[in-house]
Amino acid sequence: MSEVLSHRVPRRRVESVLEETVLHNRFTIAVTFPLVGVALLIAGRHGLLPPELAMNPYLIIAANLVMVSPLIAGLLPVVSRRALAGLGLLALFTWGIELAGVLTGYPYGEFSYRLDLGPMLFDLVPLGLPVFYFPILLNSFLLVLLFAGDASLPRRFALTLACVIALDLILDPGAVALGFWAWDSPGFYYGVPAINYAGWLLSGAVAVTLIQAAFDRRRVRARLATCPFLLDDLVSFLLFWGLVNLYFGNWVPFALAAGLAGVLLRSDWFDFDVLPVPGTPLSR
Numbered sequence: 001m002s003e004v005l006s007h008r009v010p011r012r013r014v015e016s017v018l019e020e021t022v023l024h025n026r027f028t029i030a031v032t033f034p035l036v037g038v039a040l041l042i043a044g045r046h047g048l049l050p051p052e053l054a055m056n057p058y059l060i061i062a063a064n065l066v067m068v069s070p071l072i073a074g075l076l077p078v079v080s081r082r083a084l085a086g087l088g089l090l091a092l093f094t095w096g097i098e099l100a101g102v103l104t105g106y107p108y109g110e111f112s113y114r115l116d117l118g119p120m121l122f123d124l125v126p127l128g129l130p131v132f133y134f135p136i137l138l139n140s141f142l143l144v145l146l147f148a149g150d151a152s153l154p155r156r157f158a159l160t161l162a163c164v165i166a167l168d169l170i171l172d173p174g175a176v177a178l179g180f181w182a183w184d185s186p187g188f189y190y191g192v193p194a195i196n197y198a199g200w201l202l203s204g205a206v207a208v209t210l211i212q213a214a215f216d217r218r219r220v221r222a223r224l225a226t227c228p229f230l231l232d233d234l235v236s237f238l239l240f241w242g243l244v245n246l247y248f249g250n251w252v253p254f255a256l257a258a259g260l261a262g263v264l265l266r267s268d269w270f271d272f273d274v275l276p277v278p279g280t281p282l283s284r
Contacts, residue, residue, distance in 0.1 A: 018073035022229050029066060030232040034240035037063050041178055042247055055179075057118045061128050067236040068135050074230035075138065078219045086214020090137075090207060091130045097203050098125040107199030110184040117180070136171070137204075139234040140164045141211050142224065146231070146267070149221050157208055164204040165197060166260065167237070170253045172196065174244035190250050234264065 022029060037060075044054030053059070079087075101108040102124045117126040126132075140163035144156050151159070173190035176182055187193030224230055242257030244250075 015073070015076050018069070018076065019227075022070050022073045022232075026070070026229055026232060029069060030229075030235050031239065033063055033067050034236045034243070037067075038240055038243045038247070041244070045178055055115055057116050057126075061118045061131060064131055067240075068131065068233050070229040070232035071135055071138055074223065074227045075220075078215065078223050080216065083214045083216075086210050087134070090134070090210045090214075093203075093206060093210070094130050094133050095121055095125065095127075097206075098129055101199065107195070107202050109187075109193045109195040109199070111181055111196075112184075113181045114179050115181075133207075135233055135237065136164055136167045137207050137211055139231065139237065140167060141208070141215070142220070142231060143234065143264070145217065145221050146224055149217070149224075153212070157212065160208045160212070161201070161204050164208065165200055166256060168197070168200050170238070170241045170245065170257045170260075173250045173253045174241045174248070177248040177250065178244065190253065231264065235261065238264075 040049065040053070040059075041055070043049050044056075047054065097107070099122065100106060102112060105111075113120075113125065117128060117132070119127040121127045121129075140160045143163055144151075144159045148156060148159055169189075172192045176186075176191040183191065183193055183196070185193060187196070238257045238261040242254055242261065245254040245257065
């Protein structure tokens with residue numbers, strides 16, 4: 001028993017520290033970071049920043065890690081060994097299918113990264129790719145549990161996959177506009193070809209299956225009921241990419257971001273009282 005406690009206490013302490021840190025810095029994490037990030041990336045895109053700051057991949061990764069910290073802190077208490085194994089498999093799948101996409105053009109079409117987003121795996125895809133990809137999957141999974149948690153497994157699968165595609169319809173046009181990546185043959189949707197979304201249907205189906213198999217739905221739903229910031233990363237995502245698309249005149253992805261943000265912020269569950277209040281309890 002002492003060995004079990006000595007193993008568990010540090011994890012609980014880490015979980016507690018992360019929860020308190022996120023809880024008392026919600027506005028900074030969920031709103032200030034995306035706003036500053038949009039301003040810096042657009043300024044860097046137009047050459048208004050020093051070279052060491054403009055499109056700095058390590059700053060991008062660091063800022064993204066801050067913005068996903070509510071997701072990490074919120075899910076950590078329900079990450080079991082099974083969930084950890086599932087996320088490990090998902091990371092391998094993410095790198096593998098992205099490498100296939102860059103090398104063969106399938107399933108996303110022939111594209112390449114125009115900006116090194118940190119260390120590159122085989123000089124082809126970002127090693128930190130799961131940091132950018134996992135939140136799309138997990139936020140979609142959580143959003144469906146929030147609104148349709150009692151639905152059948154096939155319906156939850158379909159809804160989660162639809163959310164994943166919707167978030168990519170917001171992400172890819174903004175990323176192309178910022179110069180993160182581009183297709184050799186640009187498509188009709190703000191430079192993104194239709195094959196990209198066919199590829200996302202394929203890869204997303206595998207990824208959603210792994211997520212649903214990895215996490216205990218009942219434990220995650222219970223966590224959603226008590227953790228007030230679990231979907232803050234989705235707010236950051238919609239704010240960041242919504243504003244990027246607005247700046248570049250990508251009206252359809254902007255409208256999608258605004259629509260999803262409206263649904264989320266007006267739901268009975270989501271109380272976006274992000275300003276820190278001393279003594280605020282963790283539960284909503």
